[in-house]
Amino acid sequence: MKRIMVVGISAGVGKSTFARELGEALDIQVHHLDVLYWKPGWVEAPLEEFRDKQDQLTHQDEWIIDGNYSNSFDIRFARADTMIYLELPLTICLYRVLKRWITNIGNTREDIGEGCPEKIDWPFLKFIVTTYRDRKQKMKKRMQEFERLHTENKAIALTSRKEIDAYLQQIRNHKQHTGIRIS
Numbered sequence: 001m002k003r004i005m006v007v008g009i010s011a012g013v014g015k016s017t018f019a020r021e022l023g024e025a026l027d028i029q030v031h032h033l034d035v036l037y038w039k040p041g042w043v044e045a046p047l048e049e050f051r052d053k054q055d056q057l058t059h060q061d062e063w064i065i066d067g068n069y070s071n072s073f074d075i076r077f078a079r080a081d082t083m084i085y086l087e088l089p090l091t092i093c094l095y096r097v098l099k100r101w102i103t104n105i106g107n108t109r110e111d112i113g114e115g116c117p118e119k120i121d122w123p124f125l126k127f128i129v130t131t132y133r134d135r136k137q138k139m140k141k142r143m144q145e146f147e148r149l150h151t152e153n154k155a156i157a158l159t160s161r162k163e164i165d166a167y168l169q170q171i172r173n174h175k176q177h178t179g180i181r182i183s
Contacts, residue, residue, distance in 0.1 A: 001154070002028070003058065005076040006066040007142075008086040009135055010128050012096035015086060016111035018164060019066035022084075025171045026064075031057055032111040033067025040115025047071060066111075068135075073142075083146045083155045085139055086164065090132045097128065 006019040016032055023030035036053045037045050045053075051072050057063055058079040065076055077083075097120065100109075104118035112118075143155035158164045 001026070001082045002062045003080045004028070004064045004082045004084060005080040006064060006084050006086070007068050007139065009088065009139065010090070010093040010132055011124070012093035012100065012128070013086045013088050014096070014164065015066040015068075016109075018084070018086060018168070019064050020111075021168050022171065023064050025168060025175060028062045028064050030064045030066065033065060033069050033072075034112045036113075037067075037069065038113030038116045040113070042113075042116050042119070051075060077142070077146060077149070080146070081150075081153055083143060083153070085143055085155065085157045087136065087139070087157065087159045088161070090129065093132075094125070094128060097125070 004019075004022070006015050006022070008015045016034075019030045019032070022028075033054070037050055039045055050069075054065070054072050054075045057065060058075055065080075101118055101120040106117050108114060108117050143157065146155045147153050156167070158167055
């Protein structure tokens with residue numbers, strides 16, 4: 001487990017937080033796709049630039065990349081050895097998105113592009129609600145495809161806060177007792 005993509009059902013599921021904690025536990029650098037995608041003032045990076053940056057990152061020996069971004073999923077998909085999928089109920093995801101907005105109004109989070117202060121709007125909330133169910137099915141298929149792609153690939157689905165916490169604790173415990181990462 002050296003090249004890890006962290007994906008999720010929706011905004012607010014906890015991809016960035018999970019990736020950060022996993023990176024600390026495994027001592028692997030974490031890259032947030034939102035940082036690569038958003039330029040100051042919430043301007044989208046050109047797709048070619050966005051894809052090129054990911055291509056460069058995924059040629060490194062070790063990485064954790066969090067984010068869904070279907071327009072570049074293929075890059076991470078082809079080079080990852082582990083896919084971790086987070087899924088929590090829609091109501092929890094929406095609650096977390098609203099809480100994140102209230103907590104960070106006017107500030108730019110470290111997992112978002114520089115110069116992009118926290119914001120929320122109706123199209124974003126509508127996107128979360130209207131794509132949740134379809135994304136659930138799409139991600140299950142992607143996980144199956146991922147494991148078929150290479151025999152050593154591993155797809156892990158964590159579908160509750162308890163499972164997420166237990167998985168991170170398992171990684172920490174293994175490294176603490178052995179000094180090495182789970183592979």
